[in-house]
Amino acid sequence: MLVIVGGLMAYRYSRPQKMTLTRMWIMPIVYTGLSAFAIWGGQQMNPVASWEIAVAVIGGIILGAPLGILRGKHTNVRATETPGVMYLDVGWVVPALWLGSFAARAGIRALLPHGSIATIIGDGLLVFAMATIIVSYYEIYAKYRALEHEAGQI
Numbered sequence: 001m002l003v004i005v006g007g008l009m010a011y012r013y014s015r016p017q018k019m020t021l022t023r024m025w026i027m028p029i030v031y032t033g034l035s036a037f038a039i040w041g042g043q044q045m046n047p048v049a050s051w052e053i054a055v056a057v058i059g060g061i062i063l064g065a066p067l068g069i070l071r072g073k074h075t076n077v078r079a080t081e082t083p084g085v086m087y088l089d090v091g092w093v094v095p096a097l098w099l100g101s102f103a104a105r106a107g108i109r110a111l112l113p114h115g116s117i118a119t120i121i122g123d124g125l126l127v128f129a130m131a132t133i134i135v136s137y138y139e140i141y142a143k144y145r146a147l148e149h150e151a152g153q154i
Contacts, residue, residue: 032134039053039127046115056120060124065131071136072135072137072142075091083148
């Protein structure tokens with residue numbers, strides 16, 4: 001299943017995209033939901049203390065947000081003549097980061113004994129990927145709003 005999702009994501013992100021502001025947020029919401037479901041499922045199979053999950057979440061956010069800012073600032077965004085619609089250049093980093101975090105999480109869980117360290121690192125990787133993606137999309141949104149303002153569309 002992950003291979004199919006990965007293939008679809010690679011195809012979608014391999015070419016420039018014309019998208020609305022609303023559509024731009026659909027994939028981050030889907031990624032967040034799937035990641036949260038994976039973390040929840042991991043808790044069902046190998047429960048750890050809530051504070052350990054909190055450490056993973058906070059650590060993932062702290063480490064992922066700066067990368068998201070960097071990615072968002074380096075993504076080319078072009079406004080269209082239609083308000084609320086933009087062109088985004090090719091961005092293979094998003095699917096690679098998200099799929100890579102799942103692969104690394106699986107590898108860590110296979111190598112380390114089932115316990116809290118594997119869970120903290122694995123879940124932290126998922127949150128790292130999500131923080132990077134969400135923050136980068138926010139940066140892209142801010143860039144587009146600035147372009148829209150310059151064009152007098154706001």
